[in-house]
Amino acid sequence: MDERSLIDARDKLLETAVGFFSADPAVVGVFLGGSLAAGSADAWSDIDLRVVVTSDRHSHYVDQRREIPKQWSGFLFNEWVPGAQHCVSHFRPFGKIDIFYYDAAALTPSPWYRLPIRILHDPEGFVADLVERSAELSFTVSADDLDFSISKGLAAGGPE
Structure with missing residues (x-):
C-alpha cells in the first residue's frame, strides 16, 4: 500500500469519528493529541483522539467504547483493557485510532494540555478554555520517576 493511500484512509477515519461524536450535544469537545496534532505524523501514525463528554453521558460512552x-467502515478489531476509559481500534488498510473518553466535570488544567493539541470540535469553547488555563503549568518529574523511565528504556533495548 502506498503512503498516500494510508494517509487518505486515516483522514477519512478521523473525519468519520469527528462527525459521529460532534453529532451528539453531550460531546462538548473533540481534540487530537500525538503526532497528528504536533504536525510530525507520517503515513503509519495513528490517531490519538480525545472525546470530552458531559457527566451524564460519560458512562454511556465508556460502556460503548468497543x-x-x-459502526465505521473498515473496522477490524479492538484492543482494550477492562475498566479502562479508552479503546484502541484497528481499521483497514492499516489504521489505528486510540479514543479516550473524558468526563467534562472531572477535567482540570494540566501540563499535558500544553503539549500539541488540535481542537476538532469545541462548540462552547470548553477545550480551548482548558488549554488556556493549562498554559502556565509545568511538568514536575521526581528523581524516582526519571530513574524509572530510564530503566524502562534500557530494559526495552535501544537501536542495534
Whole structure:
C-alpha cells in the first residue's frame, strides 16, 4: 500500500469519528493529541483522539467504547483493557485510532494540555478554555520517576 493511500484512509477515519461524536450535544469537545496534532505524523501514525463528554453521558460512552468503532467502515478489531476509559481500534488498510473518553466535570488544567493539541470540535469553547488555563503549568518529574523511565528504556533495548 502506498503512503498516500494510508494517509487518505486515516483522514477519512478521523473525519468519520469527528462527525459521529460532534453529532451528539453531550460531546462538548473533540481534540487530537500525538503526532497528528504536533504536525510530525507520517503515513503509519495513528490517531490519538480525545472525546470530552458531559457527566451524564460519560458512562454511556465508556460502556460503548468497543461498540462505537464497529459502526465505521473498515473496522477490524479492538484492543482494550477492562475498566479502562479508552479503546484502541484497528481499521483497514492499516489504521489505528486510540479514543479516550473524558468526563467534562472531572477535567482540570494540566501540563499535558500544553503539549500539541488540535481542537476538532469545541462548540462552547470548553477545550480551548482548558488549554488556556493549562498554559502556565509545568511538568514536575521526581528523581524516582526519571530513574524509572530510564530503566524502562534500557530494559526495552535501544537501536542495534
